Amino acid sequence: MSKQRDELHELRLKLSGENASHQKEAVKQVVAYMTVGKDVSSLFTEVLKCMTTEDLEMKKLVYLYLMTYAKFKPDLSILVVNSFIQDAKDENPLVRALAIRTMGSIRVEEVTEYLCQPLRRCLKDDDPYVKKTAALCVAKLFEMDPELIESQGFIEDLLALITDSNSMVVSNALAALQEINSVASKPVFVIDKKNLSKILNAMGEANEWSQVFILDTLSTYTPRNEREAESLIERIIPRMSHKNAAVVLSSVRAILQFMSNIKSKKVLETYYRKMAPSLVSLLTNPPEVQYVALKNINLVVQKYPTILKGSHKVFFCRYNDPTYVKMEKLEILIMLANEDNVEALLKEFKVYAQEVDVTFVRKAVRAIGLAAIKIPSATQRCIKHLLSLIKSQIHYVTQEVVVVVKDIFRKYPNKYESIIGTLCNSLTTLDDIESKSSMIWIIGQYADRIENSEELLESFLETFDEENPEVQLQLLTSTVKLFLHKPEDSQELLQDVLSTATQESENPDLRERAYIYWRMLSTDPDVAKEIILGEKPLIEGTNRKYHIDLLETLLFNIPSLSSVFHKPPENFVTNVKVFLREDEEIENDEEGILQVEEEREKEQEKQQEETTNTNQNIGSLIDFNSESKQQQNQNTQQQRTTHVVQSQDIRQNNNVNQDEYGMGLSKMNVDIPKKLILDAEKGEGLEIKGIFQRRENSIFYELSLTNKTQAPIGGFACVFNTNSFGLKPNGWLLDGVLMPMQTRGSSIPCPIETSHIKHQNDQISNLIQLAIGKDSQVYYCQDEVPFHVLCTEDGKLGRSEFLKAWKDIPDEVESLKEITDLTESNSNIIKLKLENKNIFFVAKRKADELEIMYFSLKTEMAGFVLLELAIDHNSNSIQLATRANNIDFVGMLELEIEKILKEY
């Protein structure tokens, strides 16, 4: 600390000294500190004094410093206004521009006031360099104070710059106007006949970036007639030979927009022909640019499937392409597949399927399947390739092949079933949900043709309880199908599945579907057979992934992020006005948003309709799940790009949506308030709150740290004393530095390590003593571990297992506790509360006045623990009986359960 103070002191001396070279050196050092995040705001006054220097480099450094710290010292910043005004009048245009540029970036109201006058002068400067800088300064100012811009008439000044003879001035003015348009309540600028020719002329001479701004502005223009559209396109087409990919793609965007005004097929055809080679040439760029280009080409091909006809070879993957480029190339190859090239493509796909990158390999296998579905004449060859892939015995390849084969069956029923045998021989390890359900579907669908179908299915059913809901649903359906095909061999199997699904499952989807089958089968087996084994609609292979409205929006947004994410901009950009197209002629912005929202609603409705249509088709009832699953997958996939981290939550949410009790029965990550463990006083300005939580099968210590001092804090560390549970933090407390008044969250995984268990025979405690270090100082504090975080996710016992375990433990070991004064004795709620904490419901029965519930849980150190809750609704009390092999923790558990039940 003191060393730092010395350094600052020394800098201060140098800054205020007379020696110019020392001064400059010191300013440099200050800026260097600033870059790495050290606080040098205390030198504000001294640095300001250096501003009047003649040395341009030093001036720039001082300005840089100002831009960072001025907002913290508004009162002092006013001191520099005068120097700025002087600089803005300097005879050197570079200095004038520098002053205006910096002033615009200092976000201090007091400074802004004085900016107007010099800015106005600079907007009319003789020098184009000053003018182009001033144009952008208007946009900066607008961001801070829109009203000021309007009242001072700067917008008129900007509009005047559009007719400037210098193309860079024009393009910066356009950029500023577009920026203002995007926020302003009504557009301040539209392209009209008058300024259109000016803008086009500027485009011809502009540098690469200016061309992009101009093209992007042009794309918002709607040509008045076909002729104008044609002449605009003719002007833009030469741009597609530009080396800069942004110029090419922005040209493509503009041309595609204007093409919608042209009706002549012949003319459009020539435009396609001219566009295609430029699109292909984009692939000579570095991989990052290629990636953007490929995402955009994907959209263009969806809209105009024939545009790249014959160019498929360009999209062949090279061995050393980055995976993200390969994936996009593959996607396009699938879209380009046709009768003529399918042979060559299949050979490529097969080569890809032998590479080592798992995601890419899987996609390559999918590609073979999609080719089969899209091009009937190639199906036989596809299947040949798939079969040879199975022989590779690489498990992720085999799994993917199973999924693909299922889709081929759905497209061409009763045609290629001969390969089932080979498939069945190779299903040693299916652990992927999708391939598992696919295989189960195939077994059910073709139960009559697979000799040992009941054996195969039985082997899957053994683990029914542990399966993912999707697999469970598929198992249920397939068992029913099996029964309908071979009733004599599978009655018992069906009985088992139906009773498990209806009585033990908490998944309402599964339960309800089981009931439906049950009733159908018991009412009229023949009708049931007709419905369940009825013909299903075929699936279609199509190029177009997106609804045409979405596709149009995305094409309009080439080559922005929206066109890369394949999502409309409002999905990922916050607080932004919707990008309105000119021809909608909307005066009021609110209306605009409303309209777009309406459209979106409509689209949603349409989607819903589609879903219900499928629903109504009873024949497809059984396979409905796999279809809706696909939709869901797509949804999730789209969301995944944005919330990669939260994908877990999304899946949970999806489950919630299916849940008939709404949020009720699903597990949620409730945001529990953290407990204060180190207060600012004791921690000398460092405040820490924390809580233990369990997620994804592990225990985490969730912390939030706040720095209440004026100096940054760093060098964090965290250690636990040995404790009864063996919890040991595995990770840093916090990486980096905590700035003054900053709060940051941290989450440390705390695995259980047997070596870290405190062996003291007498005392078991849920207290954890921890030492927290910061900047080489150590603080000691303690926190409680709620018992439930120790309960693992696999703590659910089946009924019979529970019963056996219960009997195995002698009655004497049973611990009894009475919990009284419950606010809520509803068994459903109790179940919900406990299951939320990984204490699982096993069974329920009624005995006289009492309702008796059984629960099981598992902890790493004590194994399974069995609970019996006898609920007395009259007195709102519970008699809790606990049986466990290791009774050390029972007392703590009882307290915990009482706490859980009395929560909310």
Add this chain to the structure above:
Amino acid sequence: MISGILFINELGKVLISRIYRQDITISFIDQFKIKVLAAKKTTNPIKHVEGTTFCFRRIGSFFIVAVTKKNINAALVFEFLNTIIEIFKGYFGEKFNENTIRTNFSLVYELLDEIIDFGYPQTTETDILKLYITRENQRQTKKSKESVKQISIKATGVIGWRQEGLKYSRNEVFLDIVENLHFLVSNSGKFLKSDVFGEIIMKSRLSGMPDCKLGLNDKVLLDKRSGGKRTKMKNTRGGNTPIVIDDVTFHQCVKLSKFDTDRSISFVPPDGEFQCASYRVTENVKKPFKVIPIVKERGAITVDVKVTVISLFSENLFAKNTVVRIPTPPNTAECVITTQTGKAKYDPQINCIVWSIKRFQGKEELSLSAEVNLIRGKQSVWSRPPISLDFTIPSYTSSGLRVRYLKVVEKSITEVVKWVRYLCVSKGTFQVRI
């Protein structure tokens, strides 16, 4: 537009951070560290985290990151990141690294202020920037009023890439036609992909503001000239065989509208070296080499490799520094290699037999055979990466492209010495599957 530019090394240490817009705060750095750096897996170059989008490019041991909150033009961002790298190369040399950035940080900031304003890229021509932003030791004393005025005009000028008033006593132009071959050959010898990516690189020392006009044996142009009557074309000189160019892109100095109307390439070149054009040819491409690979796995512990390379170009020519990299399984223990020509050895770091031939004459057939012994036990899948070739063949073009003429018009120039060179290159992009 771009809200901030960040230079950060792979350990998460910030080298440079420059925020242009107030919609982001410094905490975006932490987000980047957690969501991108910590993720380690090489994902795609755009990452969206809770409303903030990172577009990044790796260079050596660090990343250049553009941060935005808006629906920005993504192609522009990456082109701009590439341009930053080009500018830095111009200032600090080809091999600039973390340290260069650190020691020159004030210059870097100066550049980052000049080439982008409020998130919009501005002047990015290195030659122009160098007029008023210079490295420490080259800093000039105070400039005259006139020269400063000139700088500002140039920075925004129509011909931003060339200074006025240049004078050379000897006027010279060097044209390099460099063709990079991106060939992919199947194991049966079929050419799956034969793309030629050519560059026309011009290096000039010319006085004044010369108007240049470049003529190529471009089929579209020649057809236009001859009015479609191809019989009149004389095929006596090799350079007149017209070739089909799929697509061509130009440096910003080339007048694009003129090219679009009559396919003529005219321009006022920047001084010194620049890439005038790049083109792509995929039809009727000549193949310089034929490679016949035989790779057989004999039992579980031996792989027999025999590779024959045949040069197909004229015997008057030769390929320089040919390197053939033949991949071997990851569990290779040793390779017993026999070959008559060149040097060959097994390189365990890249799991390849590296066979280098200094001078590969035209119409020659060379072969190498090897017995690859594997470490027993570790049986993992071998993905069989392709064989890749490096070579440089002077005076040869795969596409057949020839320069027909180069006219230079400038009244102060009386005589121009012109040089044309052709090169055909592969840097591992000629690949043969095994």
